Amino acid sequence: MKSFQFTSIFIVIFLFISCSSDDTSSENQGSPTDEIYFPPLNSDTWETKSISELNWNEDQLQPLLDFLEEKNSKSFMILHNGKIVEEHYFNNHTSSTPWYWASAGKTLTTAVTGIAQDEGLLDINNKVSDYLGTGWTSAPLEKENLITCKNLLSMTSGLDDTLGDDVSPGNLQYMADAGTRWAYHNVYVKLQDVVAESSNTTWDNYFNTHLRDKIGMTGNWIDLSGLSVYLSDTRSMARFGLLTYANGKWEDEQIVNDNYLSAATNTSQEVNLAYGYLWWLNGKSSYHLPQTQVEFSGTLIPDAPDDMYAALGKNDQKIYVVPSKKLVIIRMGQSADDNNFALSNFDNELWIKINALIN
Template structure:
């Protein structure tokens, strides 16, 4: 867990100033830095950033990218939805154990009413709504069809987006306004939500992604402000259901004995990312957008870019290969 002695550094909200640490100070292997950066560049990376207790240890831009350029989070941004759900629950405007239809009204799916009423907000956050994931990414009523009872089947599904509607409806505001007011502005992020076909995708610079990861590492805290309750962060980063051990509330979890992947009902034995520390949890997005949070190592690691080795939707072989290179540097 992060230190309790106020050692975590938080960069100022409205400034590009951000304190740094050298890898020499950290006792890391200097000779392994360039091989890591070369590997990242070869694997279509645009930006890579490592924080140690909040301070920047490594920051690199490549393949035509720069610090002031925006890039998409893809499904790594699912964790933004989780965080806003935690904030809304803390405000008392939602209860994640309640039915989704308590907020959106009945008929938000094409499932029989008794089956629709089984689906709670936690099922959306846990990817076990029971709705059919094979129909497509559109979350219109017509595309949300019954497959199994909520809680009995884990499937990576775009229906999680309905949590954004839940938060917006409960707050009597737009999703964007609620997000900006309760998260973005409070931790100094830039960027915006962009509608792309059936996806509402967040775009930001790399440091904004790192700011979010830092807030999560600090158990929902930003300097002297508690942005989202620590108890919610703890719950969100633990196994959320009994089917996919390696999934929390839209966070991927390392160190478990098995995992499921998007588009499959197969169970795979072993850890999600064997080379990563067992306490690592991650926001993982299409084409290898990554936020790794590693409390035991005091690290937040961000990677943005194009796909390293072909299209991937969450975990890919690149995760394990990258962690082999990171370990060479930090161990």
């Protein structure tokens, strides 16, 4: 009996040591049980984590920063499970300098639409005319009534995308039935009108009180020739990326419904597999790009992790979220090379440099 007890105790001790060793190893990569860190509201305090703690390749940091500076970057941040691993500013940009999100800000509209739906103010499966009235397009009424809020979120309104960014009714013309054609189109901005109408307030007020202020962002919306563009500092963009990484939760408060956010960051329709609700998705078998109906084979950013999803804005404004690696990565700046609307060659080139650091 004593021999059996001794053996049992030995096994328990061995298992405990083994599990402790495994936990220490996984912690260096960010173990699944790590709590997500959230920076406090209305404060510059933000905890950090060193590259050495993560066992990353520290000698690859400077080549990454040199590449970013060479490619006209203004700012760059890496968060690991919420903590800052790297924060760098280039070309006289500072931590307090505002910069435009361009189309990366579309994802802010996604989040706020989800918040409004969770409050019972709207249903994304309802037609847009339920909230804006008929005649918000120049499409025949039966075609206009096919367009749901979800069609605006997924870029499948069927409206003509070749007529520019003006979203007045005369410029929103029928091209195909909603849901049958994917096209990158500024008509998504009508969701901001839907939120304003359904909440009986202004878009700015609803956005500020239900999202911006709750996670400690700064910044404002401005109108640029019909385009609704968000400007903020880099840390505000990182806060939003962190909220999304945390499945819509900020500390103990669920800001954006997690089921809605899951739908938003997965394929939303069958035409462009690499598109959710205004989020771009990596790791799919094919993708479409703005201003073309061509389907491209392969994944969106080949050297990025397959589970990565991204907010991509004109001239290389980037939010990359990578759940498997516990990463949120931000890049703001001028165009790295040629002007672009979303994806560019810079994305993959940047990920090659990031991989050299983190792998």
